[in-house]
């Protein structure tokens with residue numbers, strides 16, 4: 517394959533955490549990726565805004581300790597050091613992860629600010645084209661044509677779908693593997709004023725009618741809280757709830773109430789097709805128990821970049837990317853996926869949640885393994 521000048525080597529659609537991490541790692545490995553993004557930064561992303569220990573560790577891997585230190589100095593960042601699971605009967609299990617060498621192992625950072633900060637820290641050589649809403653992608657003889665809503669086109673040899681829940685690239689992979697769409701969990705969040713009782717704790721309330729989903733309260737810098745609810749579509753139907761209305765009834769003073777789906781990882785799905793691959797939410801990699809997806813968005817972006825660097829670009833279309841990217845990625849996260857998929861099943865019944873929290877309180881080893889999955893150490 518000749519690499520013609522007017523054809524991009526790699527185009528990444530979506531400049532969220534997955535797309536940025538992938539572009540960042542590709543740049544470190546000598547590539548010059550093009551990021552295509554429909555919005556202009558700062559742009560909001562509906563989220564609980566909680567960055568786990570895994571996110572902190574991956575940011576450190578990408579940009580070194582200096583990057584993490586810069587993040588925690590930002591005024592929009594609220595450090596946290598506890599994750600509280602609370603049952604309907606008020607039983608509480610606290611996972612604590614104190615700062616290590618002054619660096620918190622978890623923070624809350626509103627996505628509008630966090631994502632813009634991350635974009636601003638990207639290394640030179642990554643080109644970001646904003647206001648580029650991808651409408652359609654098509655390929656002819658090992659080259660992609662990416663069409664924007666305003667009629668522009670970009671051509672690229674390799675296409676990466678980092679465009680989240682409504683990915684335009686993901687159907688290319690699903691159709692290739694004859695797969696159905698992954699499950700997407702409806703979620704709604706908003707902000708309320710007021711300091712949390714424990715401003716260094718993330719609270720997850722696993723109680724009816726949200727099970728196996730939950731209601732969250734996360735502390736936001738400036739004595740605010742991010743509150744929200746996320747649950748599987750079936751549970752939402754059974755609960756006969758309008759999530760937005762329900763959240764507004766629970767918190768009459770709530771503002772910025774907005775909803776978005778979380779594509780959760782309930783099984784290991786293929787993430788590649790010839791000439792393209794999926795990362796982050798586009799590949800449905802969010803944790804089915806907590807809905808946490810930023811960690812796996814960063815990780816998958818990094819691992820895809822590393823996998824591509826192992827193969828000469830002219831062989832990208834023929835290479836077995838499932839073998840060198842998707843399978844090793846699932847192997848790397850298999851313990852956390854097994855645990856969170858199991859906890860997700862446990863959380864379907866209230867009595868099981870009560871027993872689980874009782875057992876976790878009694879056997880601290882369980883709390884330790886949860887902390888390990890959270891990417892933090894006690």
Ligand SMILES: Cc1cc2nc3c(=O)[nH]c(=O)nc-3n(C[C@H](O)[C@H](O)[C@H](O)COP(=O)(O)OP(=O)(O)OC[C@H]3O[C@@H](n4cnc5c(N)ncnc54)[C@H](O)[C@@H]3O)c2cc1C
Pocket residue numbers: 529530531532533534535552553554555561562563564565566567568648649650651678679680681682683684703704705744746775776777778795796797798802807808809810811813
């Ligand atoms: C209510 C809610 C609460 C959540 N809470 C948390 C939490 O507290 N912690 C956590 O870790 N995870 C949480 N998640 C999950 C988390 O938000 C996602 O897993 C994470 O954002 C995935 O990152 P990503 O880069 O894959 O996708 P995204 O962050 O969605 O980024 C995708 C990017 O692609 C762009 N894009 C989309 N379509 C196109 C297009 N056609 N053309 C060009 N650009 C496009 C978008 O503008 C966006 O910038 C939550 C999700 C929801 C919905």
